[in-house]
Amino acid sequence: MVRVSVPALVEGKAYVPGLSREYVAEKYNIPMDQIAKLGSAENPYGPSPKALEAVKAAEGRIDLYPDWTAKALREAIAKRYNLDPDCVVCGSGETEVIAMVIRAFAAPGEAILMHEPCFPIYHIYSNCEGRRPVFVPMGEDFEPMVDRYIEALKQKPRIAFVTNPHNPSGRFIEESDIRRICEAASKETLVVLDEAYIHYTETEGGMHLLPDYPNLIVLRTLSKAYGLAGLRVGFGASANRDLILPLWNIKPTWNMGQVQVAGGSAAVFDDEHVEKTVKTIVEMRDYVTKKLSGLNRFRMVPGSRSNFFMLEILDPAITSTHLFNELLKRGIIAKDGLDIMKGGERYMRIDVNLKQHMDRLVWALGDIEASQAAE
Ligand SMILES: Cc1ncc(COP(=O)(O)O)c(C=O)c1O
Structure with a gap:
């Protein structure tokens, strides 16, 4: 047997993705169309129709190598957001751009700043590549405590991840x-503003800040509001070409296939699909907030501007894994807090989705409360 060494650090937990509908349907004998898939923050309306059409039209080109920098997609993104196409880098999902950023801008052993908790990929990749994640705690109900984050910037990390929302x-x-964060970061710190869920805040986000801060990169994905999680399209943008060129160099050469480029280029102009999605999510966020306010053993953590929220488990007799399994039995896939953060056994992350799924969630939590009271 050949024994190879593993210079990449592989300690710690791997990323835990949300479960699929098929798995739950089979295990619990629940019809697929009744299952509420609330663990992966996907789009309830499916893919952007414009992207779908473009994807079909691209099938005749899959025998040809794509442009290695995804030029057509960069140009579409640049047109949409008023950027220079040479200041855009595309990735097979935003996750790939995050990996490139970590490898390009921090050397092994150097510090990468992030909130605790955060999107786990930041520290999973940092650890795998031998970079050093440094965590800034959050306050009550996950208050971002920006002053504390700014204080931590004084240690001059190589990269500072800020996720908004x-x-x-x-x-x-x-x-x-x-802006305060960008201004407090020293010249040696790259600020990475991750706006994967920005559409759900109903603000324009931070793209227009780019010309003001040469050490800023904004990351976006088409997995969420555009409904293209399975296509794998994300990108990074900066006003500073010097931050983008190293990413072009480090990325796997043909990382974006013909189909990704075609679908992504059409999706960024599909405002209709995004508006319909955002309208529903915002309405349902208010709806579920009201509906869950009557619970005793659980509490929705206030303040979410995204398409998910944290549910706090108030009853000490219930762990997140117990709740996760009880929800599964009732046809609901959520995200166990333990899989996303330290101390996560008191929390679940749950998506906002269509009314029928929110009603199922409200019923299931009430039912779990009632059976707990009966024990
Ligand atoms: C904060 C954040 N950033 C980035 C991503 C990556 O998205 P993708 O790789 O699908 O583009 C996610 C996905 O869940 C996320 O939650």
Whole structure:
């Protein structure tokens, strides 16, 4: 047997994705169309129709190598957001851009700043690549505590991740605070503003801040409001070409296939699909907030501006894994807090979705409360 060494650090937990409908349907014998898939923050309306059409039209080109920098997609993104196409880098999902950023801008052993909790990929990749994640705690109900984050910037990390709105809490950081963070970061720190869920805040986000801050990169994904999680399209943008060129160089050469480029280029102009999605999510966020306010053993953490929220488990007799399994039995897939954060056994992350799924969630939590009271 050949024994290879593993210089990448592989300690710690791997990323835990949400479960599929098929798995739950089979295990619990529940019809697929009744299952509420509330663990992966996907789009309830499916893919952007414009993207779908473009994807079908692209099938005749899959025998040809794509442009190695996804030029057509960069140009579409640049047109949509008023950027220079040479200041855009595309990735097979935003996750790939995050991986490139970590490898390009921090050397092994160097510090990468992030909130605790945060999107786990930041620290999973940092650890795998031998970079050093440094965590800034959040306050009550996941308050971002921007002053504390700014204090931590004094240690001059190589990269500072800021997620807006935050995952997993959905908390929003105001533009004035984003500006304070960019201004407090030293020249040696790259600020990475991750706006994967920005559409759900009904703000324009931070793209227009780019010309003001040469050490800023904004990351976006088409997995959420555009409904293209399975296509794998994300991108990074900056006003500073010097931040984008290293990412082009480090990325796997043909990382964006013909189909991704075609679908992504059409999707960024599909405002209709995004508006319909955002309208429903915002309405349902208010709806479920009201509906869950009557619970005793559970509490929705207030302040989410995203398409998910944190549910706090108030009853000490219930753990997140117990609740996760009880929800599964009732046809609901959520995200166990333990899989996303330290101390997560008191929390679940749950998506906002169509009314029928929110009603199922409200019923299931009430039912779990009632059976707990009976024990
Ligand atoms: C905060 C955040 N950033 C980035 C991503 C990555 O999205 P994708 O790789 O699908 O583009 C996610 C996905 O869940 C996320 O939650």
